[in-house]
Amino acid sequence: LVVLGIETSCDDTAAAVVNSNGEILSQVISSQAELLARYGGVAPKMAEEAHALVIDQVVQEALDKANLTGKDLTAVAVTIGPGLSLCLRIGVQKARSVASSHNLPLVGVHHMEAHTLVARLVERELQFPFMALLVSGGHNLLILARDLGDYIQLGTTIDDAIGEAYDKTAKWLGLDLRRSGGPAVEELAQEGDAKSVKFKVPMKQHKDCNFSYAGLKTQVRLAIEAKRINAGISLASASDEERQARADIAASFQRVAVLHLEEKCERAIKWGLNIEPSINHLVVSGGVASNKYVRARLDEVVKRKGLKLVCPPPSLCTDNGVMVAWTGLEHFRLGRFDPPPPANEPEDAVLDLRPRWPLGEEYAEGKSEAR
Ligand code: ATP
Numbered sequence: 001l002v003v004l005g006i007e008t009s010c011d012d013t014a015a016a017v018v019n020s021n022g023e024i025l026s027q028v029i030s031s032q033a034e035l036l037a038r039y040g041g042v043a044p045k046m047a048e049e050a051h052a053l054v055i056d057q058v059v060q061e062a063l064d065k066a067n068l069t070g071k072d073l074t075a076v077a078v079t080i081g082p083g084l085s086l087c088l089r090i091g092v093q094k095a096r097s098v099a100s101s102h103n104l105p106l107v108g109v110h111h112m113e114a115h116t117l118v119a120r121l122v123e124r125e126l127q128f129p130f131m132a133l134l135v136s137g138g139h140n141l142l143i144l145a146r147d148l149g150d151y152i153q154l155g156t157t158i159d160d161a162i163g164e165a166y167d168k169t170a171k172w173l174g175l176d177l178r179r180s181g182g183p184a185v186e187e188l189a190q191e192g193d194a195k196s197v198k199f200k201v202p203m204k205q206h207k208d209c210n211f212s213y214a215g216l217k218t219q220v221r222l223a224i225e226a227k228r229i230n231a232g233i234s235l236a237s238a239s240d241e242e243r244q245a246r247a248d249i250a251a252s253f254q255r256v257a258v259l260h261l262e263e264k265c266e267r268a269i270k271w272g273l274n275i276e277p278s279i280n281h282l283v284v285s286g287g288v289a290s291n292k293y294v295r296a297r298l299d300e301v302v303k304r305k306g307l308k309l310v311c312p313p314p315s316l317c318t319d320n321g322v323m324v325a326w327t328g329l330e331h332f333r334l335g336r337f338d339p340p341p342p343a344n345e346p347e348d349a350v351l352d353l354r355p356r357w358p359l360g361e362e363y364a365e366g367k368s369e370a371r
């Protein structure tokens with residue numbers, strides 16, 4: 001089986017081809033990071049236009065690099081949600097046009113399921129059931145993956161995701177945003193003293209598996225104001241003293257942000273093992289999982305609990321086409337796909353887009369246990 005995967009749910013336009021041996025035949029990403037840095041965030045209309053501009057080229061390049069044409073494909077997979085509907089539409093329309101011109105079946109993919117399942121391409125011995133922590137710009141989820149398409153949500157964020165907190169911290173610290181904020185904070189944190197600024201770990205008193213990062217964001221903003229850091233001055237032009245102050249905040253933020261992950265993961269693993277005692281792995285994926293400090297700290301938690309950590313390489317943790325192609329392939333193998341779309345589908349056809357789409361049921365017992 002050979003599957004093309006297309007991803008346009010947020011600010012990256014990505015496509016890739018994978019086969020059923022888990023080989024990545026090609027991988028192409030066009031990032032809007034520079035555009036976003038210039039405008040200070042994702043504006044849906046602008047992101048849509050950027051996707052529309054490059055989608056044909058990105059898909060063509062993915063096929064060319066794999067040395068394939070549409071005729072060689074078994075199926076086309078595409079992210080249908082969650083995400084910005086204007087952006088999702090661009091990917092879905094492209095996927096439908098490729099599928100219709102080569103009479104290929106289509107698989108609609110859940111973006112967060114794709115972040116999770118790419119771990120099974122990386123680690124071939126990863127069997128269900130397993131635990132997953134998904135940490136990215138828009139999501140902070142603790143998931144028990146019981147089977148393909150069968151997920152229980154043990155925890156989620158009640159406000160912001162950790163990636164959002166990294167991005168804002170980077171912005172307020174005046175870091176270079178031409179790439180995303182997370183890597184910039186991670187890098188600067190290496191120069192800082194992680195114990196120098198006292199931030200409070202969120203939700204200490206909540207005995208559940210949920211997250212909150214809005215309060216930590218506010219703590220960081222206040223610390224930055226207190227130290228009179230001027231984000232208008234770039235890090236490169238800052239004095240040594242000011243650079244150190246920024247690094248201390250970055251390191252202190254990162255320590256507490258990740259402590260919050262550690263505490264909740266520990267509890268979630270306990271809950272997970274109660275439901276499915278045969279769990280052996282914790283998958284950590286999503287953009288923030290490319291952070292080395294995050295990986296190292298969670299590895300400790302997982303070892304303490306007698307499990308193994310599976311963390312995809314950074315290029316497969318942040319948004320990419322491989323995860324979509326692979327997840328499509330996993331569903332296709334079980335006969336879960338849609339027939340080829342009709343030829344000459346009108347441009348205004350109603351498409352199955354799912355901008356808000358939970359991954360699995362919320363764990364009901366968790367609520368009573370948490371009390
Ligand atoms: P979602 O998956 O929730 O829809 P998304 O698709 O925008 O969000 P991803 O590409 O999965 O996001 O992740 C991007 C996020 O990961 C950004 O918030 C970015 O700052 C963060 N990130 C990327 N690399 C790192 C890193 N090294 N350290 C911390 N955060 C990082």
Ligand code: FE
Nearest residue numbers: 136287318319
């Ligand atoms: Fe993502």
